[in-house]
Amino acid sequence: MSNGVQRTTIEKLLKISETQEATIIEKLAKEEFGDLFQELVKSGILAHFKILKSVEVFDGDCEFFADIQRRDGKNMYFSAADGWVAVNDEDINLYQVNFEWLLRMVMDALDIGDRHTPKVILEGKIWALGQHRIEKQNTNILVVRDMKSSVVLDALKNYLKIHHKSSNPALVIALDQNLPDHLELPNQNQLGRLNEAIKWDKDDFELNTVLLAGKMGGSISQDGFSAGFRNLVVNGKQYQFTKKQAEAVEFLCNAGGPRHQDEVLAEINSTQSKLLQVFRSRGKANEAWGEVIKSDGKGNYWLEL
Numbered sequence: 001m002s003n004g005v006q007r008t009t010i011e012k013l014l015k016i017s018e019t020q021e022a023t024i025i026e027k028l029a030k031e032e033f034g035d036l037f038q039e040l041v042k043s044g045i046l047a048h049f050k051i052l053k054s055v056e057v058f059d060g061d062c063e064f065f066a067d068i069q070r071r072d073g074k075n076m077y078f079s080a081a082d083g084w085v086a087v088n089d090e091d092i093n094l095y096q097v098n099f100e101w102l103l104r105m106v107m108d109a110l111d112i113g114d115r116h117t118p119k120v121i122l123e124g125k126i127w128a129l130g131q132h133r134i135e136k137q138n139t140n141i142l143v144v145r146d147m148k149s150s151v152v153l154d155a156l157k158n159y160l161k162i163h164h165k166s167s168n169p170a171l172v173i174a175l176d177q178n179l180p181d182h183l184e185l186p187n188q189n190q191l192g193r194l195n196e197a198i199k200w201d202k203d204d205f206e207l208n209t210v211l212l213a214g215k216m217g218g219s220i221s222q223d224g225f226s227a228g229f230r231n232l233v234v235n236g237k238q239y240q241f242t243k244k245q246a247e248a249v250e251f252l253c254n255a256g257g258p259r260h261q262d263e264v265l266a267e268i269n270s271t272q273s274k275l276l277q278v279f280r281s282r283g284k285a286n287e288a289w290g291e292v293i294k295s296d297g298k299g300n301y302w303l304e305l
Helices: 007-017 024-034 036-042 098-108 150-163 209-215 243-255 261-267
Strands: 022-027 048-051 054-059 060-067 069-070 074-079 081-085 094-095 119-122 126-134 137-144 171-174 189-193 231-234 237-241 294-297 299-302
Touching: 007 024, 007 081, 007 094, 007 098, 022 189, 024 036, 024 094, 024 126, 036 209, 054 074, 074 209, 074 261, 098 126, 119 150, 126 150, 137 150, 137 209, 171 209, 189 209, 209 231, 243 261, 243 299
Parallel strands: 137 171, 171 189
Antiparallel strands: 022 094, 048 094, 054 060, 069 074, 074 081, 119 126, 126 137, 231 237, 294 299
């Protein structure tokens, strides 16, 4: 479902969300969003967060942080070389992503009604959206960000252990674009990244609900790769790849024919000597190995989709 919000706007907000406080300096925000910046501020999508109390200064060969003071109605810092130097407001104003709005956009994309309100599990980090239907399948949904933080990850796992056991699992949608390859959730809870579910061929922000349903074992009918090649559906079966595996799969997909493993390994900057090693984890080969990734036994590999 489309909510009329530009996909690129969501992408940029997700990028800001990767920072610990989900903030961006005004000057950088204006460069990132252009004319849209003022509209985002006016509508509260980007909210003024705070004013920095110090700035990074490059003074000749020296680099240091200088405290900002208010002098003669201006924000200024002192430099031994230049004396008091004025600082532009846009260099010290921080704006923060409005997660209440961002969550609403995610819920709209999942066709979750306005009457539903996210429950805050960890302020600014973890939210429970409740149980809703995704592709005709009742699904418990959580949204989380900053999963690289041990505090966030521990809080998430503890919540899942208590509220979502194997008989009542949840789909955890991460706002983070990059996650550890082997991150696992307790019980039968499943993890998906928001950016891998975004429909990249659409101008407006829409989510691939078929892919999300597949995370929970639901019916999958659309064959093909997700954005970033992290997921593949072939004849209703879903395959998942680590970031490095996805790079190899993307190369083979674009190659259009057999390629020697040395060429593939060089392309993805792998230190492994065999392509199979890239597709092994904890002693097991990826399910796609042999089923989708084919070989002639002489070191040449290709995809059969």
